[in-house]
Amino acid sequence: MQAYQIRNEVYWVGAIDWSLRTFHGYATERGSTYNAYLIIDEKITLIDNVKEHLGDEMMARIASIIDPSKIEVIISNHGEPDHSGSLLALLKKAPHAKVYASTPNGIRILNAIYGEFPIVPVKNGDELNIGKRTLKFIHAPMVHWPDSMVTYDALDRILFSNDAFGQHFATSKRWDSEVDLATALFEAKKYYANIVIPYSAQANRLLTGVKTLGAEIIAPSHGIIWKDHLTEIVGLYDYLTTSQKQEKAVVVYDTMWESTFKMAVALTEAFKDAGIPVTLYDVKTTEISDIMTDLADAKYLAVGSSTISNGMLSPIAGFLNYLREMAPTQLRYIAFGSYGWGGQSIQMIDEQLESMGYERLVPKIRINFVPRPNDLLQIRESVLEALKK
Ligand SMILES: [Fe+2]
Ligand SMILES: [Fe+2]
Numbered sequence: 001m002q003a004y005q006i007r008n009e010v011y012w013v014g015a016i017d018w019s020l021r022t023f024h025g026y027a028t029e030r031g032s033t034y035n036a037y038l039i040i041d042e043k044i045t046l047i048d049n050v051k052e053h054l055g056d057e058m059m060a061r062i063a064s065i066i067d068p069s070k071i072e073v074i075i076s077n078h079g080e081p082d083h084s085g086s087l088l089a090l091l092k093k094a095p096h097a098k099v100y101a102s103t104p105n106g107i108r109i110l111n112a113i114y115g116e117f118p119i120v121p122v123k124n125g126d127e128l129n130i131g132k133r134t135l136k137f138i139h140a141p142m143v144h145w146p147d148s149m150v151t152y153d154a155l156d157r158i159l160f161s162n163d164a165f166g167q168h169f170a171t172s173k174r175w176d177s178e179v180d181l182a183t184a185l186f187e188a189k190k191y192y193a194n195i196v197i198p199y200s201a202q203a204n205r206l207l208t209g210v211k212t213l214g215a216e217i218i219a220p221s222h223g224i225i226w227k228d229h230l231t232e233i234v235g236l237y238d239y240l241t242t243s244q245k246q247e248k249a250v251v252v253y254d255t256m257w258e259s260t261f262k263m264a265v266a267l268t269e270a271f272k273d274a275g276i277p278v279t280l281y282d283v284k285t286t287e288i289s290d291i292m293t294d295l296a297d298a299k300y301l302a303v304g305s306s307t308i309s310n311g312m313l314s315p316i317a318g319f320l321n322y323l324r325e326m327a328p329t330q331l332r333y334i335a336f337g338s339y340g341w342g343g344q345s346i347q348m349i350d351e352q353l354e355s356m357g358y359e360r361l362v363p364k365i366r367i368n369f370v371p372r373p374n375d376l377l378q379i380r381e382s383v384l385e386a387l388k389k
Pocket of ligand 1 (some may be wrong): 078080144145163
């Protein structure tokens with residue numbers, strides 16, 4: 001286990017989680033990394049750490065450069081256990097190290113998770129001299145926890161951005177120039193759409209601050225490090241944090257006996273015929289986090305479920321719950337579905353989407369048992385008509 005040099009005296013000493021496939025319901029098909037960074041200065045400094053079960057990997061990478069007991073400064077940009085899980089193990093190896101975290105939330109969260117121990121409070125804008133370098137701390141509350149902050153090393157021009165600009169992307173490569181750029185940007189978008197999106201206003205404020213720093217490297221706490229493609233990642237965050245929308249539609253459904261499926265196909269065809277790119281997702285066979293990535297910059301959403309007993313099919317209920325958590329903005333929606341009797345699912349979907357603040361594109365579409373060709377034609381016509389307005 002070796003450290004990976006990213007600047008003269010700055011090393012990546014993180015851990016690669018090749019087998020991670022879910023992160024709180026977010027499907028991480030490419031695994032992830034937890035990035036920790038070691039700075040060799042008068043005060044040896046470690047920025048963030050890794051999940052508890054990968055602590056030995058981090059420790060071995062640190063030991064390839066320096067005896068871990070020599071660490072004097074441990075910066076905790078964010079207390080979530082994927083970046084703080086090895087903190088107690090580290091303090092055992094480096095008992096004289098001081099831990100720095102944002103005040104009040106970073107301290108409160110670390111003490112709540114790991115018990116009481118001394119933590120140096122860091123206010124927004126505080127600086128810490130570690131020798132040749134002065135580290136500057138910038139609070140980034142709710143990007144994506146209340147304690148989140150980023151650390152800037154002006155000498156090396158590195159922004160240690162923690163979760164911002166991250167991607168769940170396990171790879172043996174560390175630099176953006178060493179991997180397929182489209183894949184890295186897709187994973188950055190997926191990360192944003194499934195973690196950061198509810199806090200887009202806060203992320204936009206952070207981005208505005210980041211632009212004034214003159215960073216040459218953005219070193220997040222997950223995935224590859226940005227250097228040669230700063231323009232692209234900052235451009236992506238510019239785009240996502242301002243909630244820009246494409247003429248694009250997403251149709252999500254679950255079906256019992258294919259009637260709701262036929263309606264979903266009719267809606268998909270209607271968007272296509274209106275010249276709007278559209279993707280149809282069977283919620284049972286698609287990860288919700290992939291649907292959310294598509295939805296982050298879409299203008300239109302259609303959600304359909306057959307009625308089962310007096311409600312909707314549970315995969316659609318799960319999708320709506322996830323949608324409410326992520327809360328992408330400015331969607332125009334369609335609720336649809338088939339039913340035998342009752343038909344409550346369509347009403348429930350319609351009410352839920354309305355309560356999320358979305359605008360109804362057409363009145364809810366209900367079909368009793370089986371849609372006839374004429375019903376499907378009518379669905380298409382009503383959508384095409386609404387899209388003209
Ligand atoms: Fe986090
Ligand atoms: Fe994280």
